[in-house]
Amino acid sequence: MLDKILFYFFAAVAVASAVLMVTRRNVVHSAIFLITALLATAGIFLQLRAEFLFIVQIILYVGGIMVLFVFVIMLVNLDVALQQIQFARQKWVALLVALALAGQVGLMFWSSGKMPGQGLPVLTAAVASNLPPNSETVAHSLFDAYLLPFEIASVLLLVAMIGAVVMAKKRT
Amino acid sequence: MMEALLHGTIDFLKLYWAPLLCGVAVVAVLPLIVGYIVLVERKLMADMQARLGPMRVGPHGLLQPIADAVKLLIKEDIIPDNADKLVFWLAPVLSVGAALLSLAGLAIGPAFQIAQDINIGILFVVGISALGIFGIVLGGWASNSHYSLMGALRSSAQLVSYETAAGMALVSALLFTGTLNIKSIVEAQSKEGIWFVMLAPVAFFTYLVASIAETNRAPFDLPEAESELVAGYMTEFSGFRWSLYFLAEYANMIVVASVATTLFLGGWLRPFASVPWLNVLDFLPALLMVAVAAYCVVRVPKQPTRVQQSFMMAVAGLCFVVGLALVAPVVLPVAKPFYAGIHGGFWFISKVSLYIYFFMWLRFTIPRYRFDQLMRLGWHFLIPLSIINVLLVGVALIAGSYFHLQGWGLLLVTTPAAVITLVAALLILAVDKERDARHDPNAASDFYAG
Numbered sequence: 001m002l003d004k005i006l007f008y009f010f011a012a013v014a015v016a017s018a019v020l021m022v023t024r025r026n027v028v029h030s031a032i033f034l035i036t037a038l039l040a041t042a043g044i045f046l047q048l049r050a051e052f053l054f055i056v057q058i059i060l061y062v063g064g065i066m067v068l069f070v071f072v073i074m075l076v077n078l079d080v081a082l083q084q085i086q087f088a089r090q091k092w093v094a095l096l097v098a099l100a101l102a103g104q105v106g107l108m109f110w111s112s113g114k115m116p117g118q119g120l121p122v123l124t125a126a127v128a129s130n131l132p133p134n135s136e137t138v139a140h141s142l143f144d145a146y147l148l149p150f151e152i153a154s155v156l157l158l159v160a161m162i163g164a165v166v167m168a169k170k171r172t
Numbered sequence: 173m174m175e176a177l178l179h180g181t182i183d184f185l186k187l188y189w190a191p192l193l194c195g196v197a198v199v200a201v202l203p204l205i206v207g208y209i210v211l212v213e214r215k216l217m218a219d220m221q222a223r224l225g226p227m228r229v230g231p232h233g234l235l236q237p238i239a240d241a242v243k244l245l246i247k248e249d250i251i252p253d254n255a256d257k258l259v260f261w262l263a264p265v266l267s268v269g270a271a272l273l274s275l276a277g278l279a280i281g282p283a284f285q286i287a288q289d290i291n292i293g294i295l296f297v298v299g300i301s302a303l304g305i306f307g308i309v310l311g312g313w314a315s316n317s318h319y320s321l322m323g324a325l326r327s328s329a330q331l332v333s334y335e336t337a338a339g340m341a342l343v344s345a346l347l348f349t350g351t352l353n354i355k356s357i358v359e360a361q362s363k364e365g366i367w368f369v370m371l372a373p374v375a376f377f378t379y380l381v382a383s384i385a386e387t388n389r390a391p392f393d394l395p396e397a398e399s400e401l402v403a404g405y406m407t408e409f410s411g412f413r414w415s416l417y418f419l420a421e422y423a424n425m426i427v428v429a430s431v432a433t434t435l436f437l438g439g440w441l442r443p444f445a446s447v448p449w450l451n452v453l454d455f456l457p458a459l460l461m462v463a464v465a466a467y468c469v470v471r472v473p474k475q476p477t478r479v480q481q482s483f484m485m486a487v488a489g490l491c492f493v494v495g496l497a498l499v500a501p502v503v504l505p506v507a508k509p510f511y512a513g514i515h516g517g518f519w520f521i522s523k524v525s526l527y528i529y530f531f532m533w534l535r536f537t538i539p540r541y542r543f544d545q546l547m548r549l550g551w552h553f554l555i556p557l558s559i560i561n562v563l564l565v566g567v568a569l570i571a572g573s574y575f576h577l578q579g580w581g582l583l584l585v586t587t588p589a590a591v592i593t594l595v596a597a598l599l600i601l602a603v604d605k606e607r608d609a610r611h612d613p614n615a616a617s618d619f620y621a622g
Contacts, residue, residue, distance in 0.1 A: 028259065028313055035306065051292045059299040064332070070309050071328040074321060133291045135352055 014040035207237025247411030259314035264416035267307025271423035274301035281516030293354035312405035323404025327395035338382035340558035358439030429527035440516030461495030
């Protein structure tokens with residue numbers, strides 16, 4: 001019961017703040033709502049007993065990336081930014097993407113309704129105390145099962161990082 | 173049926189109400205503790221500058237924090253006209269909320285922890301306390317003032333730069349335990365019989381410096397540098413809102429001190445906890461408290477008024493009672509079960525206090541850094557140093573397991589690792605200096621300096 005209440009609370013907060021994030025004109029307010037959405041998602045992770053994902057979401061996205069976002073936003077002159085036309089260029093593309101996504105989700109719901117047990121996966125609930133520690137599980141799957149993709153992703157990030165440094169470097 | 177219901181109720185209370193009560197207790201007591209930390213800081217500053225410090229309210233100014241709190245609470249609440257009202261209101265609350273929430277993950281003794289024994293313990297504390305930065309950044313932005321914005325910018329740049337070094341320092345200590353759980357970290361130090369500050373001294377140093385920068389304390393208090401930015405991000409805040417920022421800063425100090433204590437200084441363990449012939453040390457806390465009580469009694473005749481004399485006697489009595497409570501578990505067999513709780517709490521709080529004392533000492537000793545110096549220290553020195561340290565500690569641990577070393581024996585491999593890291597650090601400094609010599613020092617654009 002409590003689980004359900006918490007889930008719907010976090011889900012509602014995440015959805016509402018995501019909508020607010022897109023609709024605010026003030027960039028800092030958008031950033032605050034993005035932070036709220038990320039925190040609510042972290043709450044859902046915690047509810048799934050994925051503590052490690054919960055804290056990584058908070059440390060990386062909220063504590064790291066969003067701090068940088070806000071930092072950059074403050075360097076921008078807000079008054080000028082507010083006068084510029086927003087949301088104009090990509091209206092049709094966005095509509096197409098949104099429709100495709102809605103279709104996908106709808107298809108999933110529709111197929112699950114039509115063929116019970118074949119659409120949405122039905123998982124058996126694990127007993128909370130029997131779950132292995134989440135950080136160990138993540139570590140094993142990253143460094144045992146998916147070592148190569150993990151390393152490739154790190155190399156990709158490294159390339160992006162070096163590229164950014166090279167581009168930002170002063171040409172003397 | 174009834175029994176099942178009863179058990180269910182007890183479980184429910186244990187799961188939800190006990191942590192809630194603990195949380196309320198912490199929120200209620202913390203402002204008082206912070207007030208007294210501020211008093212200690214002022215007294216210490218006065219002592220180092222050959223002054224007396226607050227002396228008027230209570231004997232030796234012992235009631236000063238309460239007077240300060242009342243003053244702050246009844247001050248007028250000012251919100252600037254052009255401020256973003258909602259964000260202005262939200263920002264100090266965010267700062268304090270993050271600091272208080274991260275306290276929940278700490279374990280003060282083997283028996284006392286507010287949150288359940290969470291698997292991610294140390295990450296929870298570090299990650300949540302880092303969220304307090306939003307209070308500073310958003311508060312600075314919402315004030316709609318240049319000084320505040322400058323302070324906020326500096327603060328976010330500073331945090332992003334030093335978080336990496338602090339994280340790396342944590343990693344090199346965590347390599348010894350293989351777990352993130354706070355209790356297991358302390359138990360690992362008890363099992364090895366050696367604190368991790370001995371095994372990873374470079375990591376401890378890195379964390380020390382980075383934690384000062386993260387809590388915005390002098391000499392790295394550039395976000396509120398009063399000689400350049402009035403009061404930095406706090407410029408437009410006054411009264412109760414200002415005191416919330418203050419509370420958050422000191423709560424953050426307690427958090428970083430507790431993290432350092434847990435990871436590097438053996439948490440609630442007594443010094444040399446696993447050496448049986450040093451069990452005499454168990455009497456040390458009680459002796460200390462009795463000594464303080466005796467000092468208070470000696471000082472009673474020097475107090476000017478009758479009220480102050482009786483206050484002094486009361487302090488002496490309190491210290492004596494605490495001393496009795498500390499000696500009871502060692503002497504009385506009845507009180508034996510409370511030994512871990514009482515003495516664990518004493519040692520933990522003592523270590524945290526020492527760490528905070530060191531912060532204050534630095535504040536009164538070292539002048540404030542310039543912002544570009546701060547950035548250089550972070551990016552050119554601390555981050556390379558901490559990365560090299562993680563690598564070398566890992567190598568040392570592999571060597572240790574190869575030679576089957578344990579406890580103090582691990583020093584045989586970790587000390588060379590620390591020495592090599594130090595040599596590397598000196599090399600980094602030398603290279604940096606040489607590069608500076610080649611460049612014109614005035615050419616670097618100093619964007620954030622006032």
